[in-house]
Amino acid sequence: MTRKSPYTRTHSPFASSIENVSRRRFMQWSALAAAAGFLNFPVEAAASVPGKVAAVPLQSVRLKPSLFLDSLLVNQRYLFELEPDRLLHNFLQYAGLPPKAAVYGGWEGDTIAGHTLGHYLSALAKLYAQTGDAQARQRIDYIVAELARAQAQDKDGYVGGFTRKNGKGVIEGGKTVFEEVRRGIIKGSAFNLNGSWSPLYTEHKLFAGLLDAHELAGNRQALEVLERVAAYFAGVFDTLNHEQMQTLLDSEFGGLNESYIELGARTGNPRWIEIGKRLRHEEIIDPAIAGKDDLPHRHANTQIPKFIGEARRFEVAGDPDAAAAARFFWETVVARHSYVIGGNADREYFQQPDTISSFLTEQTCEHCNSYNMLKLTRHLYQWTPQARYFDYYERTLHNHTMAAQHADTGMFAYMMPMIAGGERGFSDKFDSFWCCVGTGMEAHAQFGDSIYWHDERSLYVNLYISSTLDWQERGIALQLDSGIPDNGKLRLQIDRAADNAPRGLLLRVPAWSGGRFALHVNGREQDAKVEDGYLPLVRAWKAGDVVEIEFDMPLRLEHAAGDESTIAVMRGPLALAADLGPVSEPYDQPDPALVADASPLAGFTALPQPGRFLAAAARPRPLTFVPFFSQYDRRSALYFKRMDPQQWAQEIARREKANADQAALQTSAVDMIQFGNEASEKAHKLASDTSFGGAYRRRECRDVRGKGFVEFEMKGSDRPLALRLRFWGSDKGRFNILVDGKLAVEVKVERGNVIDFVDREYALPHALTRGAKTLKIRIEPQHGDTAGPLFGGWLIPA
Structure with a gap:
């Protein structure tokens, strides 16, 4: 109890x-x-x-048709496609019980396994509170019961799904990590602790999921399971002095501090609050x-x-x-x-x-x-x-x-590219399970949680998401119909107002409206004054009362923090982006710009579809602007350089010179390798260990970490040679360049202030290159440091 x-x-x-x-x-x-x-x-x-103030309980809010309800339903579909037994696999296996289903892939197949189950519990709990869906409640009860069954196998109350790779490379249960910590063994880095990937972060997700299952789905067993596992970890922390605890906290631990403090608030047990304070x-x-x-x-x-x-x-x-x-x-x-x-x-x-x-x-x-x-x-x-x-x-x-959620598939993006022409990479249903998949499940299950707030006397409407409110505790029911983000029109109708209903109704006046709006109550225009960002309406509300508002939604420009020449186009709450075509077609063009003597918005023309505009000021050609969020399968440009015609002419000249310089480098080079490009790396017989190919700022690259290396062949020359490597200007690292197995150059790259690609040349000893038709070049980090990312290598005359 x-x-x-x-x-x-x-x-x-x-x-x-x-x-x-x-x-x-x-x-x-x-x-x-x-x-x-x-x-x-x-x-x-x-x-x-x-x-x-406090949020009105999520259970009192239901969403009406809108893009938010669509999103919640797509997420609900995905949540019910997932199999709890597969997410429970590690929890049972490492408790000595036979798993009921195979473990999922992606991160769930790594030592961070188990984090998704905590997110999943939270998402189901929020979905249940938001919709009352019985299947969500059934899944919560089942998962908690299975966790309790696994926990019963451990005399200390431990339960967890993460693992660790020991010194022999064998994967074992995560409890061994914290039994070592209990003995004062704390070997870690930002994302590794004693061979496990962020184990405290992973355990926090379970803590948070159990707290949500208890609060939002009324599962009392969740709190029982949580208190036992919390006691186990608290016992580990008790063995650490202050310095050891701070060393432990150098490794990612998520919001474990919040969970302990919340557990203390929930149970009235001050021990949990004190543990939270230590974290x-x-x-x-x-x-x-x-x-x-x-x-x-x-x-x-x-x-x-x-x-x-x-x-x-x-x-x-x-x-x-x-x-x-x-x-x-x-x-x-x-x-x-x-x-x-x-x-x-x-x-x-x-x-x-x-x-x-x-x-x-x-x-x-x-x-x-x-x-x-x-x-x-x-x-x-x-x-x-x-x-x-x-x-x-x-x-x-x-x-x-x-x-971050694909509107059709329900899958989630990890990153949201701000680069022009970027592509959102969405998760796979059963073989990704990144951190952002877990948070995505939660984020798209709870849109009603922040629409309505209250103090003792008033009801605040902070988000204009179409919804119904039936707040029985305070005797008020209403409907909110919102045209936002397509237009600024709102309609709020009171369906029930008892004697204890709030008399004050505070409607947020969005900053994007510029304070311009038209207000009607029961059809009569009102001359209301904005106070602290809200429209305060005070009266004895009764069923049938209707409040209507139309906020202005002008186009406007916002500049990036610290740079007034880099701008984005906004309308209402939405960022608008230029549509650059489908992701199925590669994009390798220079960034577009907005060019005008005065405001570029003067050249924007509204199109028939709401929120779409044709921008004549875009260069090198006019572009169609659309809501950024909707570009799931499209490439887009969100930020633009703002230029006048003279600046644009100078920019064209700069781009032409850069192209000419690159062409000259290609012509003068004895050989060139494009790191991260499969064909180029294969042609140069590239071999590597602990290195990763990728792309950054639309350029392919490869970086090398720790004790890894990258080795490749390049054509030789009788002339003295230098290796030119391309870096990103603010990166740093230390590495060695070897030629045919012999040390040629020790490199130390300090983090610079250049926010651009930079080329650095390293002269190779002529004794190592003279007369060789082929050179085997090896790049390896020093002392566990990094080499790269490397964006290209050119062998050039010294």
Whole structure:
């Protein structure tokens, strides 16, 4: 039987004692942030106080027909195609029980196996709360019962699906990792701990799934299973001193801190809260408390859940430092590290602030990042309910979340390319199971969770998603019909309003409307005043009352943070992108631009289909602009350089010169290898170990890591020779170049400030190349470092 918790999501017993401390800290930080030039809200919006508002329970909301309901139904179909027994395979096998079905492929076939089951539990729980689907509840109950059966085999209460590869290369159960940690053996890196791929991250997904199964599907057994496994890991952590714990936290641990604190809030057991407090990564959190952006070159999604945990720590334990850290992180990421779709990071890492225009690549915007940023947004909104939080939330939901799920197949994208002509790579049903597949399952099962919010007196409408609300606790039922994102028209009808129904109705005025709207209540035009981003309507509501609003949806330009010459086109909440053709056709053209003496928007003409425009200002030819999210099987351009006609002429000349320089290099080279290109590598008899081919900024490449190598043959020459290698300017690494097995050059590449491809030449000792018709060149990292990515190699006269 779960004990009633003294902590809840809407009230902290510490709130009154911390409010003044929180306000002082927040005001100090706000002044610093404002001076830095990126604080976007009034300093007067002061103290963070948990529980000022709360979301209406998801169970009270049902979606009406819209692109969001379509998405949820496609996701529901996929969730029911998956087989729980296949996701449970490792949990049973490593508990000594016979699995009932084969394990899935992809990441589920690696040492991170088991993470998907936790996501799957959360997705089913959210789907059940959102729809009441009985099959979702049945699957939850079955999975939890099977986990309990596996757990019963372990005297310590451990249950998990991840594995590890031991020193002999044998795959074994993941518990061995933490029995080593218990003995003080902590050998790891950012994504590896004692031979297992992010095991704490993986276990966190199970924690989160069990918490959701308990809260949203009413499964009491889930909490019983969770408390036993939480006790096991807490026992491991108890053996570690502070320094050892911080070393452990250098490896990715997801939001395990949040889960422990939530478990404490749920059960009233302070032990879990204390464990959650210990899972605080000081190297990351402390700079944020001090107002320092220490994010560049850190893995983005490793950090975001740490701050969600800090937010929950503030709400439950009343720590104002935790609130300061979470708020500073959110402000910094949204204002200085985010793309126009709300996503962040390139190649999964934060770059320098205000430089996103230099990182428009095919490896931007991991979907997990945005999913977790929306979770963090919900927390901050609860403390200071400002409309701007949902301006960000709405933007990200429409432009990244909706883009990350293929509308027809229901499959999920890992990255969301910001490069012109990029292609979204979608998952396979049963052989991918990336992290972003798991978060995708969750993201597309819960669209009703943030539409309606409330305080003691008022109901807030923050997202304009067609839906019904039947909130029996407060005696109100209504219907919301939304034309957004196609148009700005909204209709809200009250179906029931009891005496205890909220009298205040606060409708968010989206920033994209410019504050321009027409409002009618029961057919009569109203002259309402916007307050703090909301239209406040206060009256004794009754059944049949109708509120109608039409927001302006003008086209507008937004520039990339730190670069006013790089722009995107927006309409309402949507980012618009130029359609560059189907993904079935390769794209190798230079980036298009928007060229005009004045605003390029003057040349945009609306097309018959809503939200589509023909842009005469696009160069080198006019282009059709469409909603970015809808380009599932199309290539598109989202960001453009804004130029006047003279600048465009200069750009054409620059491109012609670059082409001529490349042609001259090809002509003068004795030989050339295109790394990452199958035909070129085969022609040069390339062999490698621990190296990976790929593409970055539409150029093929290969990188080499750790103790790996890449070796290939090139034509020789009697002349002295140099090897020219092409890198990305901000990458770094250390490696050796060998010729016919003998060391030729030791290379140290420092991270530079050049945001472009750079060529570097390395003279080869003539004694190693003289008279050879064929040279065998080998590149191998030094001391476990990296070589590359390498984008091309040319053997040229020295």
